[in-house]
Amino acid sequence: xxxxxxxxxxxxxxxxxxxxxxxxxxxxxxxxxxxxxxxxxxxxxxxxxxxxxxxxxxxxxxxxxxxxxxxxxxxxxxxxxxxxxxxxxxxxxxxxxxxxxxxxxxxxxxxx
Amino acid sequence: xxxxxxxxxxxxxxxxxxxxxxxxxxxxxxxxxxxxxxxxxxxxxxxxxxxxxxxxxxxxxxxxxxxxxxxxxxxxxxxxxxxxxxxxxxxxxxxxxxxxxxxxxxxxxxxxxx
Numbered sequence: 001x002x003x004x005x006x007x008x009x010x011x012x013x014x015x016x017x018x019x020x021x022x023x024x025x026x027x028x029x030x031x032x033x034x035x036x037x038x039x040x041x042x043x044x045x046x047x048x049x050x051x052x053x054x055x056x057x058x059x060x061x062x063x064x065x066x067x068x069x070x071x072x073x074x075x076x077x078x079x080x081x082x083x084x085x086x087x088x089x090x091x092x093x094x095x096x097x098x099x100x101x102x103x104x105x106x107x108x109x110x111x112x
Numbered sequence: 113x114x115x116x117x118x119x120x121x122x123x124x125x126x127x128x129x130x131x132x133x134x135x136x137x138x139x140x141x142x143x144x145x146x147x148x149x150x151x152x153x154x155x156x157x158x159x160x161x162x163x164x165x166x167x168x169x170x171x172x173x174x175x176x177x178x179x180x181x182x183x184x185x186x187x188x189x190x191x192x193x194x195x196x197x198x199x200x201x202x203x204x205x206x207x208x209x210x211x212x213x214x215x216x217x218x219x220x221x222x223x224x225x226x
Contacts, residue, residue, distance in 0.1 A: 006154075031212055042203060043155065045214035088154050098143070098210050099168055102154030 003027065004091050006103035014111050019076040021106035023089035030095040032065060032072045037105070038085040046074075046087075081110050114138070116218035118204050124224045125194055133189040133221045137206030144187050145215060146179055147203040155203055161187060162210055194225045 005024045013019055023032065031050045035043035047056055049065035049072060056063045062075045072089055086107045090100040117136040125131050137144050142163055147155035157171040161181045169179070176194075181187040191198055201220040207213035 033214065035217075042217040042219050043205075043215075044217070048212060048214065050212065090154070097168070098145075098160045098162075099157050099170065100145075100215070101157065102147075104152070104154050 003093060004089060004101045004103045006089060006106055008106055009104065010107050010109075012109045012111065013079055015081060016078050019079050019083070019108055021074050021087050021089075021108075023072040023074075023091075023103050025070045025091055025093070025101075027093050028069050029072075029091035029093060030069075030097070032069075032089055032091045033100065034063060034072075034074055035088045035090060035102075036085050037088065041085075043088060076108075079108070079110055081112050084108060084110050116204055116206055116216050118202075118218040118221050120221060121219065122222045122224075124226065126226050127194060127196060129194050129225075131191050131194055131223065133191075133202050133223070135187045135189070135204030135206075135218060137185065137187070137204070138216055139185075141206035141208050141216070142184070143207040143210035143213065144181060145205040145207075146187070146189050147205065149201045149203055149220070158189070160210070167210075191223075194223075196225050199223055199225045 033048045034046040037043045053067045054065040060077045064073045086105040088105045090102045119134045144161040146158040149155045159179050160168040164184045176192045179189045203220045205215040205217045207215045
């Protein structure tokens, strides 16, 4: 069954508003990656988090990995129309495993 | 440089037929992954190759699915006796070494089983 859950499934915002998506795992993750998939496109890697409590920033995007390494979040400040797409978290459940388990994604739409 | 390529981009087949989906990874990438993505869902892991060998095939749903990578580069995903439930986008990804590398995805093959 689904071991990596993402909420919300959908989010619609006005351009300029902030956006956050949350990722939760039933088991401890060895690391987590985030991908963005534009409509009709394929997933594109954004970032990887490895350490407990890690925070990384990419311009308007802030990624966090929880202290227990079971949850993660992606926050976008002041959304722009180019942020439209579906954001996926993907975690490795077992240390050393190659298999990535993807969440079901959060689809972001923006009203310009 | 060239990214991951997949052929065909679209494949329509009839229930019970055999299909082959091809993936050309980024040159020099030793790790190759196959995923399946249904509408509104995240990619679902199928199989991982390190070089020529299938290092993890735990995601293959049943024995109708098989994948090869005979020379450690191009990979083919083979589906026998296709079923309507096999309809999905099949994504291939590669990474330089595996491990904690980012994965580079191809555009996918949309498979429709009638």
